[in-house]
Structures are given as structure tokens and as C-alpha cells.
Amino acid sequence: MNKFIFRLIVILNSIALLGIFITQFYWVREAYLMKEEQFANSVRIALKSVSNQMLNYELKMNRSLSGGAKQDTLPVLPDVRNINKGLLDFKINEEFSCMQVGQSYEYAIMNAGNRSFIMGNYGKYTDELLNSRHQLPMTGFSDSEHIVLSVYFPVESSLIFKRMIFWLALSVVFALLLILGFFYTVYFFYRQKRLSEMKSDFINNMTHEFKTPLSTISLASEMLMKKMIREDAGKSERYARIIFDENSRLQNHVDQILRVSALEKGRFKLKKKEMDLNHLIKKIAESFELTLKERNGEIKTHYCARNFIVMADEEHLSNVILNLLDNANKYSPEAPVIKIGTYNTDQSVVISVEDKGIGISPENQRMIFKNLYRVSTGNIYDVKGFGIGLFYVKTIVEAHGGHINLTSELRKGSRFDVHLPFVNKSAQDDDIDKTKDSAG
Secondary structure, eight states: OOHHHHHHHHHHHHHHHHHHHHHHHHHHHHHHHHHHHHHHHHHHHHHHHHHHHHHHHHHHHHHHHTTOOOTTSOOOOOOGGGSOHHHHHHHHHHHHHHHTOOSOOEEEEEETTTTEEEEESOSSOHHHHHTOSEEEEOTTSTTTTTEEEEEEOTTHHHHHHHHTHHHHHHHHHHHHHHHHHHHHHHHHHHHHHHHHHHHHHHHHHHHHHHHHHHHHHHHHHHHHTSHHHHTOHHHHHHHHHHHHHHHHHHHHHHHHHHHHHHHHHTOOOOOEEEEEHHHHHHHHHHHHHHHHHTTTOEEEEEEOOSOOEEEEEHHHHHHHHHHHHHHHHHTOSSSOEEEEEEEEOSSEEEEEEEOOSSOOOHHHHTTTTSTTOOOOOTTSOOOOOOSOHHHHHHHHHHHTTOEEEEEEETTTEEEEEEEEEOSOHHHHHHHHHHHHHHHO
């Protein structure tokens, strides 16, 4: 999948996801408005019922006080100021409970003409009561044109949300699932694309690395087949040596690939034994000097560790150190200057490998220990390799119970610190105490 198609898929999916969210928001808003209207209708029905009940009660009271008026006599309209407030409180609470509109409210009977309050349980929300959308004219009472029963719910929004909490929760859950699914899909595509590129680079590098020695072996073999070369012992030995060296080079490449394959599948066993880390590094550094001399480079050693005994697999640990030295050499455009040595921390002995090469950018530092990953060097320096060396290093170090740290800056160099646990922590303390005593 090329970059254009990948970006097009991401853009189209992003637009689709945004469209779903806009639609979801629209329907949630419409649902809220509908619930809000249902709430207002419930309050209106409750207030109308209260108003009618209070009117009937006042009319009965007036008839009883007048000694039972004749049916054809027009009843005197009751005055809202004569309403029994205790009964009004009870009826409002009863009706609101029946309509399930909540018990947190303030109400007032007021004159809408002069905006004055007559009675109620108002106090904190007087302004809200004057402007409440839940107002009902007290029809049937005297001066009913201006008298209204007003109610205000301080937590009206939360009451409405509670009525639709289930659907809101479902919407949020589905939205989160969509977001997670989208980002995981993008990440998966990106990871597969990156992995495909890494594998393609690996195959190209492997083909190149194998093609050169194979071509050399083929050419040397062809020369050995010539009679005049076979009769010359010196030339025969020279071409045989070339075949042997190139075959060894091929074998090293194959072994490296097989080692990493075994690491990925967990099919390797460490043959640990007590080792003198300083002695191992000294031996490797001396042999690596020959490689550096070809490029007029040098290797500087320092052995500051007082406790340098570790339990390790000599072959694998040697490969770790050689990989780090080889990287330091390859990624140094000029004559390489490499520092290698040891020092102690409170918990470990550390192998430090430092170079003054091209360095590693911060974004690449997070990736270099992944299998098949190679840092792109552009036109700075032509570096060959499979991208499996540092993955091997990290895996082996962790298999020894240690860890590796990287400090690097572009165009200034890199430093790898391999931390390995002590064989015996108390032995390290004794060594340090002895050193302090002798210094004293």
C-alpha cells in the first residue's frame, strides 16, 4: 500500500468518524430537547391539577361559609390570598411526586402585573421565579388575569439528563469504541506498513550482503580452475584464502540471522559462568584495534569498576560488546574514536561504549532496539547492516537480568551503557571498603 492510498484511507475514515459524531451529537441534542419538553408538560399538568384542586377547595369553603347558596346564584370568586398555604405545599408536593419531576424546587403565587409575590416557599431564586418558563395562570380566582403560579427547578438540567442517562452512557461507550477502533486500525495499518518496509529493507540488505561474498567466491573459484593459477602455488593459496574468508563472512551473516530468529522464538539458553568483565573487554578491544586501524581510528579503554565479576554467557556477551563496537565504527564518518570501559553503580557493573559519530535523533532512539529497524542515515554515511544488531544486544542484556541505556545527540555521538547485575553485592562493598582503606 503506497503512501497516497494510506493517507486517503485515513482521511476518508476521519471524515466518516467526524460525520458519525456530528450526527450523534444532533440526535442527543434532539433527545434532550424532547425530554425537556416532556418535563415541561409534566410540570404544566401538575400545576394545573394543583390550581384546580385549590380552586375547588376554596369554592367549597365559600359555599359552606355562606350557608349553602342557591344553585342559580353566581359563586363569589375566591381570593388567592385566602389559600391555605399548608394545603398548597402538600398538593404541589403530591402532584410533583406523582409526575416524577423531582422534589428540589421553589414555587410562588405572584402578581405578574406588578411582579410581586403573594405566597410560596421562595427565597433564594426570586429572580428565576419571576422569569420561569413554568408559570400557570390561576384561572377561576379573582384577578386571575395577573395571578400566576410559578415554579423553578434549580437542578432541572440534571433531572432531564437523569431521564436519558442510559442512552447517553451508551452513546459515550459506542463513541469511545469507535475512536479506539479507528486509532487502533490506523496504528495497525501504520505498523504493518512500517514492518513491511523494514522487511523489504532487510531483504535488500541481506541480498546485497550475500551477493558480494558470493560473487567474490565465484570469481576466485573460476580463477582456481585455470591451469596457470593452479600451477602457481602462491596464487592458488591467495585465491583459496579469499574463498575461505568470504565463506566465513557468509557464515557470520547466517549465524547472526539464525541467532536473532532463535531470540524471537525464545529458543536459546545462556551458559552462564563467572567472568572477569574487565579482562573480556580488554581482549575484545585489542582484537578490534585491527579493524579500526584500517580507518585510522583508535579505541580508548578505561576500567573503573572495582567489582567486575558477573555471571554471563561469554559467547553472547562478547557478541553484545562486538555489536556495540561495530556500530560505533560504522556510524563514525571520520576516523573513529571509540571509548569503552567499565564502572560501578550501587546495583550493577556497567559496560560503557561511546563514540563521536553521527548520533541518533530522539525519534529514532525510541525505535532502534526493535527488530529489523535501521536508522536512515541519508547521504551522511553509507552504512550496511540488517537492523538486527541492537535488538540482539537488548534481548541478551535483558536475558542476563540487566538493561541498556542510550544517550545520543545528532552530529555529536552516542553512548550505550549496559548494566549487568553483580555476582555478589557484598563482595562489591568489601572491595570498595578495601579501596577506601588503602587510599586512607
